[in-house]
Amino acid sequence: MPLDPPSVLVALLAMHSLYMVLELGMWLRRRDDDALAFWAFANALAATSALCFGMRYAWPYVVTVSLGNAVLLGAWMAIWAGMRRFSQRRVPLFAVIALPLLLGAVLQFTPGLHDNYVARVVIVTVAWVAGLLLIVFECARAERVERLVMRRALMVAFLVLACFVLVRAGLTLRGPPAEDRMLVGQLALVTFFVNMLIGMTWNLGLLMMVNEQLEARLRWTADRDGLTNLLNRRGFQEWSQRVLQRARRDGAPVSLLVMDLDHFKTINDQYGHDIGDDVLCVFSNIAQQALRPTDILARHGGEEFCALLPNASEDEALAVAERLRCDFAKTPIPFEGQVFSATVSIGAVEIGADEDIGQALRRADAALYQAKTNGRDRVETQAITSRITMPAVAG
Numbered sequence: 001m002p003l004d005p006p007s008v009l010v011a012l013l014a015m016h017s018l019y020m021v022l023e024l025g026m027w028l029r030r031r032d033d034d035a036l037a038f039w040a041f042a043n044a045l046a047a048t049s050a051l052c053f054g055m056r057y058a059w060p061y062v063v064t065v066s067l068g069n070a071v072l073l074g075a076w077m078a079i080w081a082g083m084r085r086f087s088q089r090r091v092p093l094f095a096v097i098a099l100p101l102l103l104g105a106v107l108q109f110t111p112g113l114h115d116n117y118v119a120r121v122v123i124v125t126v127a128w129v130a131g132l133l134l135i136v137f138e139c140a141r142a143e144r145v146e147r148l149v150m151r152r153a154l155m156v157a158f159l160v161l162a163c164f165v166l167v168r169a170g171l172t173l174r175g176p177p178a179e180d181r182m183l184v185g186q187l188a189l190v191t192f193f194v195n196m197l198i199g200m201t202w203n204l205g206l207l208m209m210v211n212e213q214l215e216a217r218l219r220w221t222a223d224r225d226g227l228t229n230l231l232n233r234r235g236f237q238e239w240s241q242r243v244l245q246r247a248r249r250d251g252a253p254v255s256l257l258v259m260d261l262d263h264f265k266t267i268n269d270q271y272g273h274d275i276g277d278d279v280l281c282v283f284s285n286i287a288q289q290a291l292r293p294t295d296i297l298a299r300h301g302g303e304e305f306c307a308l309l310p311n312a313s314e315d316e317a318l319a320v321a322e323r324l325r326c327d328f329a330k331t332p333i334p335f336e337g338q339v340f341s342a343t344v345s346i347g348a349v350e351i352g353a354d355e356d357i358g359q360a361l362r363r364a365d366a367a368l369y370q371a372k373t374n375g376r377d378r379v380e381t382q383a384i385t386s387r388i389t390m391p392a393v394a395g
């Protein structure tokens, strides 16, 4: 079936319209993420530019050259703006509007440019490549804060696109004169196809990136405690299994602390539930400072916390627990212009070679119970049965 540029143009417009409606619909459902609104707008601009370019010999220069090129730069700028909003950065709307306007004005009003094809290609190529590189840099910057596979893929795709624009400009400058309408028609066909591919790639990439971020955040939330932002019981189970397995492989000791704030019901009753929440947050901060970044701290529920300490023997765990207990007891907690203090009881055990996390937790709980019955604000342990040792090396 022979294809003609108008049919392909219609298909291109339909594709951008579909993505625009899809992204607008998604944006309307979750208004907090206006990246999607910017990307929908980018589709509207990309479709407009395709229409302008498609009417090359039917419509005047101001539409097919000045407007078409400026609007396509506007589409890249809208994608860039969306990328910034996607990572919660401010969008300088001035840049999004001013740069395309500037390109349009240069193309329209620079004396002699209407007849100077080479100069036009150079100017437009520089502007487009700059717009595309802005997107690439924005992706790279955002990746330092939050890593997303699809954003890295998009970064590569936009970099390839910038190279494609450069190569295409080189070929166009060396190619046949623009007056050869049949060749221009074929070139237009190829260009529309390539634009279709490009449009599909960036739209699909962006939507998959939104999905990836949403999934990662849901997973993060499911594993976290809403008050302290520490891992919750579920997150602790998952992470502690991995750390324990690694320690077993390395033959390194691993210890476990179970920590329970003392008389917490009384704190709630005396100072109120909000102050009780503050005490939980104070303890969480002190515990994070007392532990190493490789240790795993979690709020196991209510006023109970636990921590897994890789590369820590029983003696080291007891020392860490004692330091934490003292730090917490010394910390003043403000209440209505005065201060009070709270204490914690801790059960600390080294995990045995034949124990799983559940068994170790039960032993640490028994040690904690001992600490509570022995008067609270203290650390107790339960003897380990068999230590994790270095696995024997074959041969």
Ligand SMILES: Nc1nc2c(ncn2[C@@H]2O[C@H](COP(=O)(O)OP(=O)(O)OP(=O)(O)O)[C@@H](O)[C@H]2O)c(=O)[nH]1
Residues within 6 Å of the ligand: 227, 260, 261, 262, 263, 264, 265, 266, 268, 272, 273, 274, 275, 276, 277, 280, 301, 302, 303, 372, 376
């Ligand atoms: N403010 C606040 N209180 C909580 C939260 N989760 C659990 N609690 C309260 O923590 C208290 C725990 O009380 P108990 O289990 O009796 O323990 P305790 O008073 O600390 O006594 P001991 O552990 O024996 O020293 C209960 O009153 C719970 O309502 C929370 O997220 N915020």
